[in-house]
Amino acid sequence: MKIPFRMTTCALTLAGLCAPVWAADVPAGTKLAADQSLVRHIKDEPASLDPVKAVGLPEIQVIRDLFEGLVNQNEKGQLEPGVASKWQSNDNRTWTFTLRDNARWSDGSPVTAQDFVYSWQRLVDPENTSPFAWFAALAGINNAQAIIEGKMPADKLGVTAVDARTLRIQLDKPVPYFPNLTANFSLYPVPEAVVKKFGNSWTRPGNLVGNGAYTLKERIVNEKLVAVQNKNYWDNSKTVISQVTFIPINQESSATKRYLAGDIDITESFPKNLYQKLLKDIPAEVYTPPQLGTYYYAFNTQKGPTADRRVRLALSMTIDRQIMAEKVLGTGEKPAWRFTPDVTAGFKPETSSFEQMSQEEANAQAKTLLQAAGYGPNKPLKLTLLYNTSENHQKIAIAVASMWKKNLGVDVKLQNQEWKTYIDSRNTGNFDVIRASWVGDYNEPSTFLSLLSASHSGNISRFNSPEYDKVLQQASQETTAQARNQDYNQAEKIIQQQAPIAPIYQYTNGRLIKPWLKGYPINNPEDVAYSRTMYIVAH
Numbered sequence: 340m341k342i343p344f345r346m347t348t349c350a351l352t353l354a355g356l357c358a359p360v361w362a363a364d365v366p367a368g369t370k371l372a373a374d375q376s377l378v379r380h381i382k383d384e385p386a387s388l389d390p391v392k393a394v395g396l397p398e399i400q401v402i403r404d405l406f407e408g409l410v411n412q413n414e415k416g417q418l419e420p421g422v423a424s425k426w427q428s429n430d431n432r433t434w435t436f437t438l439r440d441n442a443r444w445s446d447g448s449p450v451t452a453q454d455f456v457y458s459w460q461r462l463v464d465p466e467n468t469s470p471f472a473w474f475a476a477l478a479g480i481n482n483a484q485a486i487i488e489g490k491m492p493a494d495k496l497g498v499t500a501v502d503a504r505t506l507r508i509q510l511d512k513p514v515p516y517f518p519n520l521t522a523n524f525s526l527y528p529v530p531e532a533v534v535k536k537f538g539n540s541w542t543r544p545g546n547l548v549g550n551g552a553y554t555l556k557e558r559i560v561n562e563k564l565v566a567v568q569n570k571n572y573w574d575n576s577k578t579v580i581s582q583v584t585f586i587p588i589n590q591e592s593s594a595t596k597r598y599l600a601g602d603i604d605i606t607e608s609f610p611k612n613l614y615q616k617l618l619k620d621i622p623a624e625v626y627t628p629p630q631l632g633t634y635y636y637a638f639n640t641q642k643g644p645t646a647d648r649r650v651r652l653a654l655s656m657t658i659d660r661q662i663m664a665e666k667v668l669g670t671g672e673k674p675a676w677r678f679t680p681d682v683t684a685g686f687k688p689e690t691s692s693f694e695q696m697s698q699e700e701a702n703a704q705a706k707t708l709l710q711a712a713g714y715g716p717n718k719p720l721k722l723t724l725l726y727n728t729s730e731n732h733q734k735i736a737i738a739v740a741s742m743w744k745k746n747l748g749v750d751v752k753l754q755n756q757e758w759k760t761y762i763d764s765r766n767t768g769n770f771d772v773i774r775a776s777w778v779g780d781y782n783e784p785s786t787f788l789s790l791l792s793a794s795h796s797g798n799i800s801r802f803n804s805p806e807y808d809k810v811l812q813q814a815s816q817e818t819t820a821q822a823r824n825q826d827y828n829q830a831e832k833i834i835q836q837q838a839p840i841a842p843i844y845q846y847t848n849g850r851l852i853k854p855w856l857k858g859y860p861i862n863n864p865e866d867v868a869y870s871r872t873m874y875i876v877a878h
Contacts, residue, residue, distance in 0.1 A: 362577035372875040383758035388542040391469040405549040406527040414860035431513035443571040445554040452500035454528040460493040471525035479510040552871035579874035631864040632778035632846035637799040649712040653705035655841035675842035726774035727761035802839035
């Protein structure tokens with residue numbers, strides 16, 4: 340499922356001529372249910388509903404309903420207008436976005452270009468310590484990296500409000516797909532007056548003002564978040580779902596039970612061991628399309644036993660990815676021999692020597708590496724494998740730990756933590772090996788590979804390779820797709836050789852969806868879903 344960058348040509352003219360706005364598309368004659376209340380499962384309690392503080396899917400899924408950026412994605416992941424009605428550039432370095440006249444905050448005030456200027460400056464301001472500040476630098480916004488590093492003030496960011504409805508962005512390099520990047524949640528606008536009035540409590544019900552199709556009505560921590568239709572949303576007349584309730588449940592079996600009981604309309608996942616039974620019992624409600632994402636383990640490269648490259652490489656090599664994908668998971672996942680998924684647009688992977696080895700050959704080489712690092716029967720390697728609470732994560736951790744024990748004699752302590760605690764451990768480097776995953780923020784290899792650059796705040800392993808950074812920098816300046824692809828493959832080789840991470844499998848978008856819920860974008864490879872495009876038919 341590949342999504343080409345169709346905006347490369349389109350963006351040089353007007354977005355309004357490129358794609359219609361995607362909303363709830365109800366076929367003529369469809370009988371809608373009287374109650375248009377949707378219940379969505381999310382995998383954990385959101386860490387924050389502030390777009391610059393968000394870090395994972397639990398909060399991002401909610402934020403996409405409460406806020407809206409310059410552009411959105413349709414059901415196939417292609418670009419469509421959001422707050423911006425059109426955009427243009429003559430050189431792919433200076434971009435001008437025109438905001439629609441009727442874009443409003445939920446309190447009725449207009450969304451202006453200055454709102455975006457404030458919000459993007461807030462994103463990169465080091466005082467806010469945004470986990471996604473790096474995204475502005477990756478997008479090439481002028482001075483973003485210097486501001487993040489504290490070398491320049493935030494008001495020097497290359498974004499300007501020409502007037503109330505015109506936003507101009509200056510990049511430090513040509514980025515033909517820049518409009519695609521503005522669909523990212525970190526670039527959503529937030530209301531300056533509200534943020535300053537309420538401070539850290541501005542996202543609470545009653546305080547939060549957003550510009551999305553819904554507004555926050557109620558939040559009970561670890562129980563539910565309720566959002567209701569925003570009557571001031573510019574496209575509200577096409578919104579069918581009147582209320583969305585997000586239920587945070589980190590155990591897939593519990594979420595599935597509630598789904599089967601009729602309490603939930605759509606799940607974020609389901610237990611892998613129930614896949615065949617679910618296919619038998621409710622085949623029309625089980626979905627597993629490929630997704631633009633990679634599940635991996637990150638090694639702490641700065642301290643502990645995994646600071647030794649030989650240890651990391653040995654651990655990575657002894658993970659039998661074929662067994663993991665086909666036996667442990669078994670819902671259509673593909674083995675991940677590299678960080679960048681096969682479905683990524685513009686990426687033609689080269690077959691690696693690691694990929695060509697038999698598992699027996701890989702195990703033998705891994706044992707030699709571990710012995711060279713000083714570990715063996717008389718001095719077994721001991722480490723902790725950390726994952727956030729989830730039955731699927733636990734299942735994978737048990738399988739990997741078993742492989743490490745059987746083939747290398749490694750003593751593995753499994754440790755699970757709730758989402759917020761896990762995020763803290765990840766951010767502070769308090770781990771040996773940690774479960775991680777990445778779903779592309781846009782469909783291009785750099786969304787994955789940039790994650791391991793030294794300056795990236797999402798670099799969980801603290802990997803620091805000047806050679807790697809140089810290759811990525813070179814890729815960003817290439818003028819042909821072929822040259823970029825060569826650079827990306829070189830970056831993948833460095834990852835394989837240095838093993839800061841161990842890619843395990845490529846995601847499928849496994850979930851359960853009630854037959855009466857329509858409009859869910861199941862084929863969007865980035866799993867971008869807005870409740871406003873859905874509707875419930877009579878049942």
